[in-house]
Amino acid sequence: MVTFLFTFILMASIGVITMFxxxxxxxxxxxxxxxxxxxxxxxxxxxxxxxLLFGFFYGMVVDxxxxxxxxxxxxx
Amino acid sequence: xxxILVEKLSLWxxxxxxxxxxxxxxxxxxxxxxxxxxxxxxIGLAMVFGMGLALMYYFMLSRLPGKNLFEIFxxxxxxxxxxxxxxxxxxxxxxxxxxxxRDFCELIVSFIFEETPIEFIAITMVIVxxxxxxxxxxxxxxxxxxxxxxxxxxxxxxGIAVFISGEMEFENLFPILGDGFKPVLxxxxxxxxxxxxxxxxxxxxxxxxxxxFKKAKKITLLAVMASGIMLIYNAVLQITTLGVDMRARSNxxxxxxxxxxxxxxxxxxxxxxxxxxxxxxxxxxVSVFFYGALKGLELISNRPYRMxxxxxxAIIAFxxxxxxxxxxxxxxxxLIVVPLFMHVPFQLLLPLMILPVLLWKTRKSKEGxx
Numbered sequence: 498m499v500t501f502l503f504t505f506i507l508m509a510s511i512g513v514i515t516m517f518x519x520x521x522x523x524x525x526x527x528x529x530x531x532x533x534x535x536x537x538x539x540x541x542x543x544x545x546x547x548x549l550l551f552g553f554f555y556g557m558v559v560d561x562x563x564x565x566x567x568x569x570x571x572x573x
Numbered sequence: 574x575x576x577i578l579v580e581k582l583s584l585w586x587x588x589x590x591x592x593x594x595x596x597x598x599x600x601x602x603x604x605x606x607x608x609x610x611x612x613x614x615x616i617g618l619a620m621v622f623g624m625g626l627a628l629m630y631y632f633m634l635s636r637l638p639g640k641n642l643f644e645i646f647x648x649x650x651x652x653x654x655x656x657x658x659x660x661x662x663x664x665x666x667x668x669x670x671x672x673x674x675r676d677f678c679e680l681i682v683s684f685i686f687e688e689t690p691i692e693f694i695a696i697t698m699v700i701v702x703x704x705x706x707x708x709x710x711x712x713x714x715x716x717x718x719x720x721x722x723x724x725x726x727x728x729x730x731x732g733i734a735v736f737i738s739g740e741m742e743f744e745n746l747f748p749i750l751g752d753g754f755k756p757v758l759x760x761x762x763x764x765x766x767x768x769x770x771x772x773x774x775x776x777x778x779x780x781x782x783x784x785x786f787k788k789a790k791k792i793t794l795l796a797v798m799a800s801g802i803m804l805i806y807n808a809v810l811q812i813t814t815l816g817v818d819m820r821a822r823s824n825x826x827x828x829x830x831x832x833x834x835x836x837x838x839x840x841x842x843x844x845x846x847x848x849x850x851x852x853x854x855x856x857x858x859v860s861v862f863f864y865g866a867l868k869g870l871e872l873i874s875n876r877p878y879r880m881x882x883x884x885x886x887a888i889i890a891f892x893x894x895x896x897x898x899x900x901x902x903x904x905x906x907x908l909i910v911v912p913l914f915m916h917v918p919f920q921l922l923l924p925l926m927i928l929p930v931l932l933w934k935t936r937k938s939k940e941g942x943x
Contacts, residue, residue: 498874503884506870509664510671510892517910521902533895541690545891548696552887559880 498563499556507549581784586714588796589721590857591776595800597858598676599769600728600807601851602904603826608760609817610746613808615760620801622761623770626920627797630777631790633928636935638786642777643872649930656873658923663869665919666775667885670862671892672907674698677855678893679900680825685848695890702860703886706867707879710782713860720853727846728803731831732810734843740833741813764908767916769804770797772858774920778865824900827851863889 511533518529536542582590605612605619637645643662647655678694686694705713735741750757776793783789807827811820814830823829831847834840866885867878897903 498876499880499884502870502874502881503888506663506667506885507888507891509660510667510888511895513664513668514892514896517906517914520910520914521906532898541692542894544690544692544696545894548699548887549891552884556884563876563880 499559500553503553503556580710580782582710582714582779582782583784584788584792586718587780587783587789588792588799589717590714590779590861591773591793591796592800592803593717593721593724593854593857594772594776594861595769595797596724596728596803596807596850597769597854598673598851599804600827600854601676601680601825602907603811603820603823604768604804605760605765605808606821607764608757609752609821610748610812611750611752611757612760612812612820613746613805614750615757615765616801616804616808618757619761619765619770620797620804622766623773623801624794624797626766626771627773627793628790629924629928630773631780631793633924633931634777634780635786635790636931639781641781641868642774643869645931646927647872649927649934659869659873662919663866663873665915666862666866666869667889667892668915669772669775669911670859670866671889671896672903672911673855673858673862674889674893675896675903677851679903680828680848680851683824683900684828684844692890692894695893698856698859699886699890702856702863702889703882705856706860706864706886707882709879710779710864713857713864717857724850724853727850728807731827731834731843731846732806734834734836734840735810735814735830738833738835740830740835741810742816743813745813745816746809763912763917767912767920768907770801771916771920772862773797774924775861775865778868779861824904859889 511530515526515529515533518524518533519526522529536546603612605615608615633642633645634640637648640648643655643659646658649655650658674695677698678691681694682689682691705716773793780786780789780793783792811826811830814833815823815826819829820826825847827850828844828847831843834843863885864878867881870881870885871878897906
């Protein structure tokens with residue numbers, strides 16, 4: 498659930514900022530999406546993606562542990 | 574629901590949180606520019622309307638004591654529709670948290686760490702906020718309690734120091750209402766009303782957890798008034814020190830004003846004091862919005878919000894950088910898009926639409942009980 502909601506919120510947030518960029522700037526949807534989803538080479542934006550990956554894996558670990566504890570409480 | 578803790582805030586902590594939250598980034602970026610030299614009047618007027626808004630939010634919460642805004646949605650519209658509204662508010666809270674964080678990051682990379690990537694500042698700040706929220710709402714309350722005296726006294730001292738330095742020109746405040754009342758009203762609606770006063774909507778997620786809910790109304794109003802007075806003080810300081818044009822042009826007018834301080838040719842460059850004020854204000858503001866979003870996720874997924882702190886913190890850092898390419902874009906979005914598509918619907922329209930349904934439903938449930 499944590500991983501799912503993480504992915505959902507991330508996509509929805511990117512959707513929100515893309516909509517605002519579309520409203521403000523005369524650019525195509527694809528170019529805005531490209532700028533919002535991928536990182537520019539040669540910048541330090543990779544840090545954000547590493548951070549996101551960490552968040553994603555953290556979510557997976559939390560979900561796994563939650564499931565495990567649920568299973569063990571059911572069996573006992 | 575598993576391991577969901579009930580956290581309580583004291584009334585004093587609530588007061589401090591609202592006070593710091595309201596000043597937060599409003600002290601950094603210039604507010605009420607449309608009103609020119611009458612910006613302080615516009616802020617005063619917005620404060621009065623802001624108190625009205627706070628009253629409305631409290632009224633909604635008082636219909637179902639102990640329940641936060643998202644629980645009210647579920648009470649009014651059921652699980653699915655209430656869940657959808659909650660999701661929209663989660664996105665709103667996270668978006669605003671990212672914007673507030675970006676304000677601080679821009680300030681830091683413009684004035685203090687010029688060589689440091691903005692991404693690094695964003696991630697570092699988020700780590701601090703994540704840690705604080707992971708420890709809970711009470712820790713946030715206690716942290717703000719500890720730093721409040723510094724926060725308050727530094728703002729006051731900056732004004733006094735600029736005054737003693739002889740950099741204040743009170744003629745800049747005149748003519749009062751020289752262009753009539755129209756520019757003042759233009760500054761109030763929707764900008765000043767929604768930022769910072771309308772942002773109190775985030776406190777609908779915190780007020781229900783105060784130790785004495787009945788007294789929270791008075792405390793909220795007092796805090797809004799105190800922060801409004803502090804913002805007026807700030808505006809007067811900026812206008813008298815920089816003048817109307819410079820204030821409007823400056824990205825961070827409080828910082829520019831503080832740079833004018835020169836006491837005994839010894840105490841100069843007190844930028845760090847302003848950075849402290851801003852940093853703390855922004856930590857609290859981002860935390861409050863972040864907490865609001867986390868409570869929403871807790872309600873939707875039926876799992877403790879602490880599970881989401883780290884992953885959602887990563888999203889806030891990501892969005893705060895991706896939100897715009899530069900500061901000019903960031904401010905443009907903040908002035909054009911955000912009030913129209915974010916603040917007005919989420920702070921005013923939706924609560925106003927929900928209010929009659931809430932009144933009807935609570936009356937119905939009371940009659941049912943009788």
